[in-house]
Amino acid sequence: DSGVTQTPKHLITATGQRVTLRCSPRSGDLSVYWYQQSLDQGLQFLIQYYNGEERAKGNILERFSAQQFPDLHSELNLSSLELGDSALYFCASRKNSDTDTQYFGPGTRLTVL
Amino acid sequence: LAKTTQPISMDSYEGQEVNITCSHNNIATNDYITWYQQFPSQGPRFIIQGYKTKVTNEVASLFIPADRKSSTLSLPRVSLSDTAVYYCLVGVTGGYQKVTFGTGTKLQVIP
16 A cells, blocks of 8 residues: 555546546655556656646646645546546655655546447 | 666566666766556556665665666566566656656566
8 A cells, every 4th residue: 555545446437528536645745646547558647746836747638637735635637538538547646855756546547438 | 857768578487587677878967767566457666766886675676887878677586476567767756857657668477
């Protein structure tokens, strides 16, 4: 158990819909990362937040957005969903020192029908 | 962030030592080298991290030559449960930089 929690574990929805994925980082970790992993693909970095502020952006679509709240949990919002958005979405957290590693949550499996 | 190159896949028999090499020619002075392991449908798990020479923990060893342009993850006496994808990351992950995992190396351990 990494200490990072993600909800829901599974999510099935239809095209055009909007969903929200939630991540609670490890206690004391200020930084949260979001990743997308499609079937048999590598991890694609989406976005990073540090203490409530956006710090780095990767290949995140305009239909996707995220935020980190004062209690440090984070939400990833996916809208106008398409079939190709079906994937595993991982959240990771870290304290944010030079040698600190990322701790990953169990992921949310999103299926768009 | 330094680009990394790893073999796409490797096969090994149980009980053998496995070495997975990662090339990172553009590694910067402040960059660390970190390896993660990922099982299907699970989040990646940290294995080992190093800056130079050799690092060893209870799971693996990491060998880094003097020029730091490559690194080798060594898994001693692998078992079937070591079948997973192994990712090499290079960068100062403490900074506000994009993190690139790449496609990793799919290790298949054969009985």
